[in-house]
Amino acid sequence: MNRKALDDFATHYGLSAEGVEQALELARARPSTPALIGFCVRLLHLAGVLSLAAGVVFWVAANWAVIGVFGRFALVQAVLAASVGFALWRPPPHPVGRYALLLAFIVTGALFALYGQTYQTGADVHELFLNWALLGLAFVVATQWSVSWAAWTLVLNVALFLFCAARPAAGLFWRLLAGWEVSLSHLLLLPLAVNLLLWLATIGLERSGLAHLAPAWLGRFVLAWAVFYGTWSATLVVVGAAEGEIGGLLVPLAVFAGIAWHTLGRRTDVFPLALLVASLIVLGTALIIEVGAFDEIGMFFVISAWLVVSSTLSGRYLMHLVRSWGRTEVEA
Amino acid sequence: MKPDELAEALVQRGFILSDAEPRPPGPPDRPWYVSLVLGASGWLASLSGFVFVMLLFEPDSTGDFVVGGLLLLGSGYGLYVADREGAFFEQLALALSLAGQLLLIWAVGESTESAAAAAGFAALMCSALVFALPNHFARTLSALFACIAWALAVRLTWWGEDALWDQRVAVPLAPALVAWALIWLPVAFGVHHLIGREARWMATKANRIARPAITGLLVALSIGTWTSEPFAALSFWVPTEVATSWLSLWPLLGVAAALFAALSAYRLQSRALIGVAIAGALLHVVHFYYLLGVRLVVKSYIMLAVGVLLVLAARHMAGRLEHEATR
Numbered sequence: 001m002n003r004k005a006l007d008d009f010a011t012h013y014g015l016s017a018e019g020v021e022q023a024l025e026l027a028r029a030r031p032s033t034p035a036l037i038g039f040c041v042r043l044l045h046l047a048g049v050l051s052l053a054a055g056v057v058f059w060v061a062a063n064w065a066v067i068g069v070f071g072r073f074a075l076v077q078a079v080l081a082a083s084v085g086f087a088l089w090r091p092p093p094h095p096v097g098r099y100a101l102l103l104a105f106i107v108t109g110a111l112f113a114l115y116g117q118t119y120q121t122g123a124d125v126h127e128l129f130l131n132w133a134l135l136g137l138a139f140v141v142a143t144q145w146s147v148s149w150a151a152w153t154l155v156l157n158v159a160l161f162l163f164c165a166a167r168p169a170a171g172l173f174w175r176l177l178a179g180w181e182v183s184l185s186h187l188l189l190l191p192l193a194v195n196l197l198l199w200l201a202t203i204g205l206e207r208s209g210l211a212h213l214a215p216a217w218l219g220r221f222v223l224a225w226a227v228f229y230g231t232w233s234a235t236l237v238v239v240g241a242a243e244g245e246i247g248g249l250l251v252p253l254a255v256f257a258g259i260a261w262h263t264l265g266r267r268t269d270v271f272p273l274a275l276l277v278a279s280l281i282v283l284g285t286a287l288i289i290e291v292g293a294f295d296e297i298g299m300f301f302v303i304s305a306w307l308v309v310s311s312t313l314s315g316r317y318l319m320h321l322v323r324s325w326g327r328t329e330v331e332a
Numbered sequence: 333m334k335p336d337e338l339a340e341a342l343v344q345r346g347f348i349l350s351d352a353e354p355r356p357p358g359p360p361d362r363p364w365y366v367s368l369v370l371g372a373s374g375w376l377a378s379l380s381g382f383v384f385v386m387l388l389f390e391p392d393s394t395g396d397f398v399v400g401g402l403l404l405l406g407s408g409y410g411l412y413v414a415d416r417e418g419a420f421f422e423q424l425a426l427a428l429s430l431a432g433q434l435l436l437i438w439a440v441g442e443s444t445e446s447a448a449a450a451a452g453f454a455a456l457m458c459s460a461l462v463f464a465l466p467n468h469f470a471r472t473l474s475a476l477f478a479c480i481a482w483a484l485a486v487r488l489t490w491w492g493e494d495a496l497w498d499q500r501v502a503v504p505l506a507p508a509l510v511a512w513a514l515i516w517l518p519v520a521f522g523v524h525h526l527i528g529r530e531a532r533w534m535a536t537k538a539n540r541i542a543r544p545a546i547t548g549l550l551v552a553l554s555i556g557t558w559t560s561e562p563f564a565a566l567s568f569w570v571p572t573e574v575a576t577s578w579l580s581l582w583p584l585l586g587v588a589a590a591l592f593a594a595l596s597a598y599r600l601q602s603r604a605l606i607g608v609a610i611a612g613a614l615l616h617v618v619h620f621y622y623l624l625g626v627r628l629v630v631k632s633y634i635m636l637a638v639g640v641l642l643v644l645a646a647r648h649m650a651g652r653l654e655h656e657a658t659r
Contacts, residue, residue, distance in 0.1 A: 030601070
C-alpha cells in the first residue's frame with residue numbers, strides 16, 4: 001500500500017495516532033533502521049564515486065588547454081582501455097563489467113569528439129553521434145544490460161535529431177539523399193521509422209529469453225522518441241511550413257493509429273496512449289494557430305480553452321483506461 | 333499487505349471496531365505521465381489565459397492587476413470546491429488559479445518595482461495556498477513554488493537583481509553559505525519534522541495538507557537550487573570580467589539537499605520521489621560545472637575532496653552496520 005492508500009485507509013477507519021503507527025508497521029510502510037542505514041550507505045557510496053568521477057572530469061576540462069595532443073588521446077584511450085580491462089576481469093552480467101562497458105561506450109563518444117576537434121575532419125556533429133552509435137554497439141551488446149541500450153538509443157536519436165534539424169548538405173550520409181530533394185517533414189519519417197522498429201523489437205523480445213534487455217521503461221523511452229518525430233513532422237505540415245507534403249502528416253497519423261490499435265488490443269499499458277494524446281494536443285494547438293480566423297485576444301482565449309478542454313477529456317479517458325485495465329503506477 | 337488484511341490485523345489489535353464498515357476500493361492512483369500531460373497543459377493554458385486577460389482588459393494600474401488576479405484565483409478556488417472529487421474542472425481550475433497568481437505577483441512587482449518584493453509576496457501567497465486550495469495537485473505545486481519564490485526572495489534581497497546576470501558581482505564564501513542555509517535548511521527541517529510526526533497528522537484531517545506539502549517540499553529540495561536560477565549556466569559568451577562568487581557553490585549544496593530528499597523519500601517508500609531526487613542531484617552537478625564565479629580547477633578539487641569524504645563516510649557507516657548485525 002502506498003502513502004495515498006494509507007491516508008485514505010486511516011481516514012476511512014478514523015484511526016488514532018497509535019492506530020496509524022500500528023498500520024504503518026504492519027504494512028511495512030517504514031524501512032527498518034538497518035534498511036535505512038543500508039540505503040544511506042549505498043547512496044553515499046554512489047554519490048562519492050560519482051563525485052570523484054566528476055572531479056576527474058572537471059580537472060581534465062580545466063587543464064585541457066595545457067595538455068598536448070598526445071596527452072589528450074593517451075588520457076581518453078587509457079580510460080577506454082581500463083574500462084575494457086575491468087570488463088574482461090569481471091565480465092557482464094557482473095555489475096563491475098556492466099558499468100565498465102557502459103563507461104567504455106561513453107568514452108567512445110568522447111574519443112570521437114576529441115578526434116573531430118583535433119584533426120578538423122570537416123565531419124558534422126550528427127556524423128560523430130552516428131559513428132559513436134555504430135561503433136559503440138559492440139560494447140552495448142556485450143553489457144547485456146537495458147541501461148546501456150537506453151544510452152545507445154539516446155545517442156542514436158541525438159544523431160537523427162541533429163541530422164534532421166541541421167540538414168547539412170555535406171557528409172557521406174547526406175550525400176545518399178542529396179539527389180532526392182527530401183523535405184524536412186518527409187525526412188523526419190526516417191527517425192520515426194527507426195524508433196518504431198526499435199519499439200516493435202522491444203515488444204518482440206518481451207516473451208523471449210532476452211526480455212531483461214527490453215524492460216517496459218525502455219520500450220516507453222523509444223516510443224516517446226517515435227511520437228516526438230511524428231509530431232514534429234505532422235506539425236510542420238499543419239503550420240504550412242511543408243506545403244504540399246501531405247505524406248508528412250498522413251504517415252505519422254497512420255502510425256499513431258496503429259500504435260493506438262495495438263495498445264487498445266493489449267490492454268496492459270496506458271503510456272502509449274498518453275503520448276498520443278499529448279501529440280494530438282500539440283497538433284490541435286498548431287492547427288488553431290494556423291487556421292483560426294481570430295484576432296490576438298480571441299486566439300489566446302481559444303488556445304487556452306482548447307488546452308483545458310482537450311487535457312480534461314483526455315485525462316478522463318486515460319484514467320478510465322487505467323481503472324478498467326487495472327494497472328497503476330505507484331506514486332507518493 | 334492488502335487493505336482488507338491490514339484492517340483485519342488492526343481489528344485483532346483493537347484499533348478498529350469489528351463491525352466497522354469495510355473500506356471500498358479506492359480509485360487507482362493517477363500515473364505520473366497522466367499528471368505530466370495534465371500539468372503541462374494546465375500551465376500552458378494558464379499562460380495563454382494570462383496573456384488573454386492582459387490583452388482584453390489592458391490593466392494599467394496595480395488595482396486592475398489585483399482585481400483581475402483575485403477574480404481568476406477566486407474562480408479557480410470555486411471550481412476546485414465545486415468539483416472536489418472529479419477531474420472535469422480540475423484543469424480549468426488549475427489554469428485559472430495559476431493565471432490569477434501570476435497577475436497578483438505582477439501587481440506587486442509593478443507597484444514596488446522590486447523583484448525581491450514580488451518574490452517575497454509569491455512565497456507568502458503560495459504558502460497560504462498550500463492550506464487554502466482544496467486540491468492535492470494544486471497544494472503540491474503551491475508548496476514547490478513557495479520554496480522557489482523563497483529562494484529567489486532571499487537571493488534578490490541580499491544581492492539584488494544584478495547578481496543574477498552580472499558575473500562581476502563578487503560574493504564572499506560566508507554570506508553565500510549562510511544564505512543557502514537560510515533558504516533550504518528550514519525546508520529540510522520541515523520535511524524531517526513532517527516525516528517524524530507522520531502518524532499524528534495522518535490520523536487527522538491535516539493529512540490533506542501535509543501529504544501534498546511534503547511532496548512539494550521534497551521536489552523543491554531535489555531541484556530547487558536549479559529552478560531558482562535556471563539561466564545562470566547559460567553563458568553563451570565569455571565575459572571579460574568574472575568576479576569570485578561563492579554563489580557558484582550553491583548547486584553543490586543543492587546536491588546535498590537532493591541526497592537528503594532521496595533519503596527522506598526512501599523513508600516514505602516513494603520510488604518516484606527517489607528518482608526525482610537522484611535526477612535533481614545529477615542536474616545540480618551539471619549546473620555546478622557551468623556556473624561562473626569559481627575556477628574550474630578549484631571546483632575539481634572540491635569535487636574530489638567531497639568524493640573522498642562521502643566514500644569514507646559510506647565505509648564507516650557500513651562498518652558500523654556490520655558490527656551491529658554481528659552483535
